[in-house]
Amino acid sequence: MADRLDAGDVRERLLAVCRALQAARDELSAADREIGDGDHGVTMARGFAAAEEALRAAGPGLPGAQFRAVGMALMSHCGGAAGIVFGTLFLSMAREIRGDAIEAGDLCRGLRAALEAVARRGGAKPGDKTMLDALAPAAEAACGEPRKDIRRLLAEIAAAAGRGAEATREMLPRTGKAKTLGERALGHPDPGALSLTRIFEAFAGVDAGPRKQGASAAGATTGDREAPR
Amino acid sequence: MTRVKKILNDPADIVSEVLDGIVRLAEDDLVRVAGARVLHRRRIPEGKVGLVVGGGAGHEPMYSAFVGEGLADASVSGAVFAAPPPDQILLATEAAHRGRGVLYVYGNYAGDNMNFDVAAELAAERGIETRTVRVADDIATADPAERRGIAGAFYQVKVAGFACATRDGLEDAARLVERCRDNLRSLGVAVRPGSLPETGELTFELGENEIEIGMGVHGERGVERRELMPADELVEEMVRRLLADLPFSRGDEIAVLIDNLGATTWAELMIVNRRMRQLLDEAGIRVRRTDVGAWMTSQEMAGFSLTFLRLDEELAAALDHPVRAPGFAQGGG
Numbered sequence: 125m126a127d128r129l130d131a132g133d134v135r136e137r138l139l140a141v142c143r144a145l146q147a148a149r150d151e152l153s154a155a156d157r158e159i160g161d162g163d164h165g166v167t168m169a170r171g172f173a174a175a176e177e178a179l180r181a182a183g184p185g186l187p188g189a190q191f192r193a194v195g196m197a198l199m200s201h202c203g204g205a206a207g208i209v210f211g212t213l214f215l216s217m218a219r220e221i222r223g224d225a226i227e228a229g230d231l232c233r234g235l236r237a238a239l240e241a242v243a244r245r246g247g248a249k250p251g252d253k254t255m256l257d258a259l260a261p262a263a264e265a266a267c268g269e270p271r272k273d274i275r276r277l278l279a280e281i282a283a284a285a286g287r288g289a290e291a292t293r294e295m296l297p298r299t300g301k302a303k304t305l306g307e308r309a310l311g312h313p314d315p316g317a318l319s320l321t322r323i324f325e326a327f328a329g330v331d332a333g334p335r336k337q338g339a340s341a342a343g344a345t346t347g348d349r350e351a352p353r
Numbered sequence: 354m355t356r357v358k359k360i361l362n363d364p365a366d367i368v369s370e371v372l373d374g375i376v377r378l379a380e381d382d383l384v385r386v387a388g389a390r391v392l393h394r395r396r397i398p399e400g401k402v403g404l405v406v407g408g409g410a411g412h413e414p415m416y417s418a419f420v421g422e423g424l425a426d427a428s429v430s431g432a433v434f435a436a437p438p439p440d441q442i443l444l445a446t447e448a449a450h451r452g453r454g455v456l457y458v459y460g461n462y463a464g465d466n467m468n469f470d471v472a473a474e475l476a477a478e479r480g481i482e483t484r485t486v487r488v489a490d491d492i493a494t495a496d497p498a499e500r501r502g503i504a505g506a507f508y509q510v511k512v513a514g515f516a517c518a519t520r521d522g523l524e525d526a527a528r529l530v531e532r533c534r535d536n537l538r539s540l541g542v543a544v545r546p547g548s549l550p551e552t553g554e555l556t557f558e559l560g561e562n563e564i565e566i567g568m569g570v571h572g573e574r575g576v577e578r579r580e581l582m583p584a585d586e587l588v589e590e591m592v593r594r595l596l597a598d599l600p601f602s603r604g605d606e607i608a609v610l611i612d613n614l615g616a617t618t619w620a621e622l623m624i625v626n627r628r629m630r631q632l633l634d635e636a637g638i639r640v641r642r643t644d645v646g647a648w649m650t651s652q653e654m655a656g657f658s659l660t661f662l663r664l665d666e667e668l669a670a671a672l673d674h675p676v677r678a679p680g681f682a683q684g685g686g
Contacts (some may be wrong), residue, residue, distance in 0.1 A: 153549075153552070153554070157554075157556070157557065160573065161434055161556055161569070161571035161572050161573050162549060162554065162556045162557070162572060163433070163434050163435060163549055163556075163571075166432075166549065166551050166552060167432070167435050170432060199438060199439065199440075200438045200439075200440050200441075201438065202435070202438070203409070203431040203432045203435030203436055203437060203438055203464070203468075204409070204431065204432075204434075204435035204436045204464035204468075205436065205462075205463045205464035205467055205468075206435075206464070207435075207436075207438050207464075207468065208439075208464070208467040208468055208471060209467070245467055245470075245471075246463065246467060299463055302573070303494070303499060305573075
């Protein structure tokens with residue numbers, strides 16, 4: 125069956141996300157130094173280290189409960205805006221993932237709910253050069269044609285987020301610490317959008333690999349690749 | 354990239370060790386909530402309006418060490434340069450609550466705003482009323498609604514401490530603090546960058562001969578990068594921008610804060626003060642008090658900020674009110 129992810133599979137993927145965001149610390153901090161205060165990588169690494177610990181401490185459980193454990197850990201341990209934003213992402217998804225496996229419909233509803241909740245909390249809109257610019261296309265990809273192989277769908281979500289992150293290069297910041305930069309922020313991607321891309325890539329099992337700073341490697345080709353499992 | 358040398362143990366323990374150090378400065382008055390990044394007064398009078406201040410760590414003594422008689426009832430620290438999470442803010446809120454609600458005073462940053470807003474919702478669920486007056490003094494940002502909170506926090510927390518100690522209700526206390534916020538203006542300049550203690554990396558890069566006007570206290574880029582200039586010229590530029598912003602006018606009485614961002618010498622600050630006072634004299638603005646110190650720091654960032662608070666009788670009385678906290682103490686005025 126390729127149309128659902130069972131609880132064990134979800135757990136492995138969430139652990140992979142936790143490891144990937146800890147490994148991305150320097151890449152994300154470098155991106156944040158260009159337009160922020162340079163601590164985004166440290167913030168995310170700290171939050172996902174706590175999330176990994178929470179997942180391991182909780183042991184196997186229903187997919188929704190695992191998403192909730194990650195969300196709570198991020199909310200309490202990232203700090204900054206990132207804790208609320210990424211905590212809200214996982215907690216919103218947790219509420220929409222009710223069964224013993226994740227199906228395409230869960231991803232669609234979960235990401236739509238997350239988009240709405242994050243926008244409401246942060247007061248930002250798509251186009252403001254935030255992680256919403258990666259989340260909105262990801263949610264759209266998740267809600268595309270039904271009956272798709274779920275692993276392929278995950279890869280497409282990651283690719284859509286990557287294209288969204290790339291597009292933030294050309295946007296002017298309207299919120300967060302980058303907002304005072306104005307045009308000086310042009311040419312640099314939003315670090316939160318990059319983080320979201322790394323989350324989706326790791327969850328999809330797409331090997332992000334070593335890369336230069338920037339979102340360009342999360343381009344269209346990943347959509348054709350199968351998850352390695 | 355060069356790593357900045359620091360006197361540290363495990364970088365993961367920085368905030369916790371700083372808080373333990375602060376408590377030992379005033380152990381009769383202060384206590385730390387076990388396992389949390391929350392400090393609070395041991396004795397908070399019943400029926401007093403509570404005051405919680407907080408924000409990212411790394412700016413010490415602001416905000417964590419501004420807890421004590423006449424100042425905050427509790428403070429909550431995030432990680433270095435990162436807003437504290439809602440569960441920690443809630444702990445501070447519960448520690449400060451004495452039946453009259455709790456006032457939040459913190460810097461206007463997206464992260465702090467979101468975390469304190471979530472905490473306020475959690476507090477409301479527990480029956481604790483809160484009000485928020487954000488510090489938003491940095492004129493480097495044009496839109497007043499989007500201004501960052503920097504060294505002006507020193508005066509805003511001082512006024513809030515007075516208001517919460519002397520007013521009967523949360524609304525009444527908040528109104529005085531809002532008046533402080535509305536009459537408060539700051540502008541900083543960075544000469545050399547600070548660093549993130551966890552990684553030892555600089556938070557921004559500045560050329561050999563460059564300074565940045567309007568630099569944020571987290572190392573966010575400011576609004577204008579300039580060639581290093583003589584102190585007098587720099588002060589003229591900063592005072593001109595500050596006076597024009599409120600605007601301050603002839604006959605105004607103000608309090609002036611010269612804040613050391615971390616690694617600037619007292620000698621430099623006095624050179625600044627000398628020229629600033631000449632300019633204020635020329636503008637017909639009377640200085641009622643001057644505070645010089647490293648109150649809102651950004652690790653070893655070199656540079657300073659100037660803060661002007663336009664006074665009325667009540668705000669002046671609030672500043673004169675005695676306080677006793679590890680970060681700042683003064684006798685009766």
